[in-house]
Amino acid sequence: MLNFKILTTSGNARSGIIKLNNFFVKTPIFMPVGTYGSVKAISPLELIEMKYNIILNNSFHLWMRPGLDVISKFGGLHKFINWNRLILTDSGGFQVFSLSKRNKITEKGIYFFSPINGDKLFLSPEISMKIQKILNSDIVMQLDECTPYKIYNRILSENEVENSMKMSLRWAQRSKEEFYKINNKNSLFCIVQGGMFKNLRDESLEKLKEIGFDGFAIGGLSVGEPKKKMIKILQYIGPKLPIDKPHYLMGAGTPEDIIMAVSNGIDMFDCIIPTRNARNGLLFTNFGNIKIKNARYKFDKNPLDYSCNCYTCKNFSRSYLHYLHRKGEILGSRLNTIHNLYYYFQLMRKIRLSINNNIFEKFVKDFCENRKYENKF
Ligand SMILES: [Zn+2]
Structure with a gap:
């Protein structure tokens, strides 16, 4: 059960504390990225010495390799990678879209070919919830469609963005239903979509609030749009996120991006920039x-x-x-x-x-x- 408390605010910036599974995370927080179950070039001990107590892992990659049969032998990811603190996993959707060119998105889920061996595979909100349950992630992300800004150099129309956002909403509902059905006691975050359209961002947020989640992420930013547009959307939607829940900006950013986002009410960040740039x-x-x-x-x-x-x-x-x-x-x-x-x-x-x-x-x-x-x- 995730508990979140705001300690102080300064404008839209918030300082708070997340209590989750016996750990405390002071926010705003940065989560190092361990795509394949390891933060590259560094050991868990070194992360702990720096006082990190939450990292991000990619459920898609871990599902592909080493595979859920291996991880379930350890009772979850924490024991397998020897990280006894908190883990947030993404739903795998982003990787399916970006790594598997030949994919087919339907209402039911995404059909795609394994980038490892070409096997035909399927990912749905229900399957994503099952994967993240086996991983025993402390923070589980809903499956969504990360709406791109452009497809083959063509900017998506409002109608296309709306359809994508609405499917993500239905997948949010299904993610939540499955999360409870399989009796997951950890926490579930949703993802606000809607591209560069303020009205669609509003609609996405309102519906997600009705469904109810432990935390609210902003997705579909830093997907190739001009920086000015990204900042505009963040300034618009960041301060509107539910005040009593953690706010997570997925996949950003540079120190400057983080500061800009904090000033718009964001509490949680992950990014490969510090490790890859290093x-x-x-x-x-x-x-x-x-x-x-x-x-x-x-x-x-x-x-x-x-x-x-x-x-x-x-x-x-x-x-x-x-x-x-x-x-x-x-x-x-x-x-x-x-x-x-x-x-x-x-x-x-x-x-x-x-x-x-x-x-x-x-x-x-x-x-x-x-x-x-x-x-x-
Ligand atoms: Zn130094």
Whole structure:
């Protein structure tokens, strides 16, 4: 049973606390992404040392490999991956749409071919709920259709977006019915769709409120639309989400995106950016981003970020990280990931503190000013 309490607000920004299955999560929170059941290049122990207590896993990939027969032998994902804290899983719909080109969407569900071996497979709201029950996810996501912004360079019409949104609503209802039918005691989040149309976003939200969920996610953003449109929709729908439930923006973003979304009432985030960028040598610091492969760092004895207390910054120079990256050493990926995830956790902590101290606006201003340029010192 998920319990959510708001501690303080500052404008539309909220600082709160989620209590779920004996864990407390302070919000706004960032959830590292472990697509295949592992957060790349980092161990659960290291995540715990950074104080993360919730991660995201992809139910689609885990369903494909290692498969539910393996995971059910362990009684769920927590034991299999040795993560005894909270897990949120997505419904698998997004992966089916994006990985399987040959798919057929019907009212009943999605027919598709396995990207692993070409087998013909089927995913429905009911099946997604069963998969996430076997995974024993603490937070289960409804199956929805992530409405694209464009198909083959053509922007979707209002009518097309409406049809997609309405099917997601019916799938939300079916997800909830199945969730209770199979006696899942964890929590279920819904996903507000409706593309770039305010009226459709309103309709989606109203119906989802009637059905009733433990948390409300915003989907169908960062799907190829211009950034301005994304911000407009977020500014419109974020503050309208039910005040007493956690608000989750799926798949965003950069530090700047997160701050913008928090100021519009979002509490939860996941994104591959800090981990994937770390492996590609793009590092976030309080003084702008660093591309560690750049020649300017070859002789640089400074840490990545003087103000950071992570293991990487406390012990290694930019020069060494530059060398590791150029050489393609695994340690380089590990040290970079440790820094970026530490940076994201600290970013969220500072956001929470600034909301609690009612200086969020000033925090946003200083933050943006400091991060304007690459590497000021
Ligand atoms: Zn660091």
